[in-house]
Amino acid sequence: MIATFITHPACHQHDMPAGHPECAARLDAIDNQLLSSGLDCLLYHREATAATNEQILRVHSAAYLQKIEQSLPQSGCVSLGDDVFVSPGTLNAARHAAGAGITAIDSIMKGETDVVFCNVRPAGHHAERDKGMGFCIFNNVAIAATYAMDNYGMERIAIVDFDVHHGNGTQAIFLDDPRVLFCSVFQHPFYPDTPIAPVPQHIINIPLPATARSKEFRQALNEKLFDKLEAFAPQLILISAGFDGYIDDDMSSMSLVEQDYAWIGRELRTLMDNSQQKNDAAQQCRGIVSLLEGGYDIDSLGRCAMAHLKALAKL
Incomplete structure (x- = not known):
């Protein structure tokens, strides 16, 4: 099947303070790389739908949604603490960022595609x-995971x-839900300083030192994730x-390269392909x-995302 690229102009409407690293230019960097690489003509393109209150409230509390709605300023941006800012367009952007995963799952379940990349912000994990x-x-x-379980009856994501x-x-939301196998590989110790143990068996935490490079990253996933992922036999993989x-991102100290993001894309695509060959529908x-x-x-983000997407789509 042809892979799909989902985004929405509304995701540019979420403003952050001037000079903040989380900015709309991140989306543009990926869009531009998609065009310059020639991948744009090899993909389906879709706009994300906006997540409804009902879909959001399957994960978040009504009090939290109300807080976001009531905190939107008339202009500029304001801090809600914990590195969260809202602007007049934040809620619309966040609804479309959340809705992108829902749009993707609907496309997969209709048989229109089997690989989707969602170029959206604000982020969510x-x-x-x-x-x-x-x-x-x-x-x-x-x-997205909750939507797939509630609307399509999926039992293993x-x-x-x-x-x-x-x-x-994501760990906190699914901590007591074994239908979701959650794996996070991350620099440790580092923000957000989550207590990572003890956790139930369906939570897989893979902490890596700040000095980690490609070898440590790949070895850790080979040793601690892929066998468990195959045994879990997911009906859907979300990333x-x-x-x-x-290596050039100032937000961390790890030293991954473009090929690492392609590698994990290939590994997950191979798992999906093997599942489709071996299992019934x-x-x-x-x-x-x-x-x-x-x-x-910004200079590397588009290249990393395209390496990942190319591997997922087998392009």
Whole structure:
């Protein structure tokens, strides 16, 4: 099948303070790389729908949603604490960022595609049920997973988070839900300083030192994730795709390279392909949805995202 690229202009409407690394130029860097690489004509392009209150409230509390609605300023941006800012366009942007995963899952379940990359912001994996933090408003990947389980009856969803920061929000949301196998590989100790043990068996935390390079990153995933992922036999793989572990990204100290993001894309695509060959329709992995999280070095972000997408799409 042809892979799909999902975004929405509304995701540019979320303003941050001047000079902040989480900016709309991140989306432009990926869009520009898509065009310059020639990949744009090899993909389906879709605009994200906006997540509804009902879809958001399956993950977040009504009090938290109301807080966001009531905090939007008339102009500029204001801080809500915990590295969260809101501007007049934030809620619309966040609804479309969360809705991108929902749009992707609908496309997969209709048989239109089996690989999707969502170029959206604000990011989501730090957002917990009752609060946002770390630049995140709604937990986009958690909203997508919950939608797949509630609307399509999926019983096994894997979430692989390779952002350099631990996916604390996603872990907290699914801590007591064994239908979701959650894996986060991250620099440790580092923000958000989540207690990472003890955790139930369906939570896989893979902390790496700040000095980690490609060898340590790949070895850790080979030893601690892929066998468990295959045994879990997910019906859907969701990815929190953070590219802030890249060697030139000032947000972290790890030293990953473009080929690492291609490598993990190939490994997950191979797992999906093997599942579709071996299992009946009810048990096989129906698709992969990768949602943008971090990545703040504008010069490299587009290249890393395209390496990842090319591997997922087998282009």
